[in-house]
Amino acid sequence: MSTSALSKAKGFKKSKTGTYLSIGTTAFGAVSVMKQVKKARSENDVLKLVDAAVSAAAIVTGLAILYRELKRLGDDDVLLG
Template identity: 45%
Template sequence: MAKKKKAPKSNIGKVFSVGMQLVGAFGVIKQIKEARGKNDKLELADAVISAAAVVTGFALLIRAMRETDDELTEADAL
């Protein structure tokens, strides 16, 4: 079974995770522009798949942050 990644516990970890996703997004944008400029369909397909990976990473990060917030809310309610 695959291990579930834990959400970053510290604020620094959360900021670092968001920063890494943003760097990845800018890299994908650059890759797409270069592929379109060369009119290279294979590179463009690779860039689109990379973009999907970045979007998925953002979604996982948001979900992890929400779960952490839910845990904190539940702890405060007790």
């Protein structure tokens, strides 16, 4: 990947569109965690249930960080406009 392409990719990640994409991808991970919880419950596996809970906490934290970034980007747009 060239330096220019890398710069564009980093810029996209910091854009509103990139942030929305990250939110969607992170939220999609919640589906996997829910399946993990169902399986752990059906198997009465406490360790797998704890693992799912930790994964869910990571998803919630990630979404909160992305939401904060989205708000910051929105604030910047208002100041520029």
